[in-house]
Amino acid sequence: MKPTFSILITTKNRKDDLAFTLVKIQHLLIREAVECIICDDGSTDDTVLFLQSNYPEIQLIQNKKSEGLIYSRNRLMSLTKAEFAISIDDDLHFVTENPLAIIQKAFDANPQIGLLSFRIFWDLEAPESTDCNEVSYRMKSFAGGANVWRMAAWREVPNYPAWFMFYGEEDFASYHLFKSKWEIHYLPEVLVNHRVNIKARKKDTDYSLRLQRSLRSGWYLYFLFYPIPVIPRKLFYTLWIQLKTKVLKGDLKALKAVLLAMLDVLLAIPKIIKNSNRLSMKQYKEYQKLEETKLYWKPEDK
Template sequence: MQAKKKFSILITTKNRKDDLVFTLLKINSLLSREDVECIICDDGSEDGTTDFIEANYPKILLIRNEKSKGLIYSRNRLLSLVSSEYAISIDDDLHFITQNPLEIIEEAFDKNPKIALLGFRVFWNLKEPQITYSEEHSHRMKSFVGCGHVWRMKAWREIPNYPDWFVFYGEEDFASYQLFKRNWEIHYLPEVLVNHRVDIKGRKKNADYTIRLRRSLRSGWYLYFLFYPIRHIPRRLFYTIWIQLKTKVFKGDFKALKALILALFDVVISIPKIIKNANRLSLKEFENYQNLEETKLYWNPKEKAKT
């Protein structure tokens, strides 16, 4: 009888076979461990991703959406298959730099039973950093970054699934509010460094700039209406609109204007879902949540720990 795994590595991918191939090579030492399983969701790829995994990684549990269902739907599907104690979620263009990360992860969870989720120290660049040392220390924070984190599955099972109607963006904050309501904590784990192979500055030039901005804006607004005390919503909503107008539209970025209008339309047609899924924080809960450390999204080798 096969021993129960302790760690599950979850990867969602779509039409990025080359990135996935590189990632799998980088984490091969983890995949070969007896206490680790890997589950990949191919979200409707048309570049031979499924054939490659089946031919080269028979031990990986592969699931496939014949038609693309989106990142959040795929993450829910992956998490529903996990039977291990911890689920490590990484993007198909991300790999570990830290050696023996699993031992560090397990130790962090063991030290604090209130931790539901650990967020990794993420270096966003096409190449690995030349300097990996950091003086940062683990601490509690508001939310987490989706590209590299690990769930204590006991906590995941206590909250609703990610909202797949968001499609892309916002699921991390959705989970963070739900966890906060149930007295679970999210912590930053700088001891585990990962390389997210993304050119941040180049993203604005990508063909999907408008749709990414649209989804980013609407997910933020969905979260306001789902979780914020009603009195705080109008000011924050109008402020985000003004910032987009001031920093982008008034400077000639009409793609941003299109994204803004479409995002507002998305919110209007999603009102029934918002009403159904609302789990609003009380004024006191909202105050306590806002007092938490901001989410650590990016790490720079030149940064020093805050005192």
Template sequence: MTQPKFGILITTKNRIEDLKFTLSKISHLIHRPDVECIIWDDGSSDNTYDYIKNNHPEIQIFKNETSKGLIYSRNRLLEKTKAVYAISIDDDLHFITQQPLEVIEAVFSQNNACAVISFRIFWSTSNPETTEHNQQLERVKNFAGGAHVWRMNDWKQLPDYPEWFIFYGEEDFASFNLFKNNKQVLYAPDILCHHRVDLIERKNNHDYILRQRRSLRAGWYLYLLFYPIKLIPQKFAYSLWMQLKLKVFKGQFKTLVAIVQALGDVVLNTPKLIANSNRLSLKEFKEFSKLPDVKLYWKPNNTKH
């Protein structure tokens, strides 16, 4: 069997209807002879594994018997794929761009230092009114966790995503390591994805505190792993103060619970943070800080949410 050029990798858990819709939207890609599709089911109880096994013989599917987290599952997918370029998408996200693989190959072939391409993402439960944009291909700090593609030769030179982060932060962890290796992340707006999520409604979900906790601790983990030591106290204190000022003091008391839990996680994982640190020098940090942040949210009028 020849090596597939592209791998489409999807992690999922208990979102079979979202997954079905995504697969219907990318069916024309999955059935290409140069594409392999692999799904990792993180302990679903909604019959996801059996559905894929029985209805999609063209897809490889694996399952954790009990949930082990998004990042664990992403690591396993990247171990399994044999593709040259490994595309990671969320189970509730699909491509609007009809020929994204050709764009991916062109960007990588024209940019030898590029290890990861991050996609343009439209976040909404409805379709965008237009797909036109005026953005340019550019180097950025990091990438979207559920809408990006790796050049696998570069992935193999890095440590795996930190599974003890569980959810959030893995893309920043990789981006810091890439920067240390003189590799680049590029934002490619010509590849448009539709993330079928209501961002306002998400704040009302039952897992909001858990998401806040994991998001906060991931940011603090990254300070302790990669920032120059002299900058950590100031960055940490500023981050904590802004959470209190912008959320807790304005009545979002759920965030206070998340803050306390996240601080506890930092203390608990201090040995891992020390063992896995790969700090930027002050000069490297200044260079990294000059790079634009990844563009996570796109709207047709080019304003952010």
């Protein structure tokens, strides 16, 4: 029987996080209409053994060496046979008890929706209150690890850009969806808990690398999709913000990230030229009118 939903997870060296997530979504995995595929991106812990021993029903694929999050997500999307593909991070789980029925209803209600992005609570613990008065609406982009694709839409746009490595694939896809007349909607009825301490991330050893990749992906996107007259102003603004808020306050890690991101853009010029799919000025203005992407939710937002 062809599944209606695929739950797709990429993981690397986070067995405990993944184990917690799988326990939380077990009630979904046992449904006939659901398949689950996990891509292990070259883990060096015992993630693979854990999955093989405890979840033989899950389809497991492996990258012999780490290829990156975006490459792995492309592999997963290419394997699903379902009508809808749900991507979640290995440290994220559903708080909403029956998200599948809500997702199905939302897609059925609007055939132009190509992708739905969930309401995300970022914290190590689940929120005390899950009440929310928000309603669904169309927006520019989506959360990479908390979304569901209509696979008919996925097949009409290019794969995620694996050369981005990390960050930016969501906006890359969003521009292509926009040009193909597909819509992205925020779905607040489906609440997920991303078990991450945002404030502590700046102290992580990979802070500079994350910032570098975030900056360069934003700059890649400018050159790939923005009308040429818009690019200089956008570049200058983002560079000035980094200098003003980080570098000039003594954040040397941020300075390193900015310089390396600039170098990355120069090295990526051949790929940018090959993959460019620029919006017209009219399309750009229409896209800018869409609501900003909703990535963070707090109970007091209601």
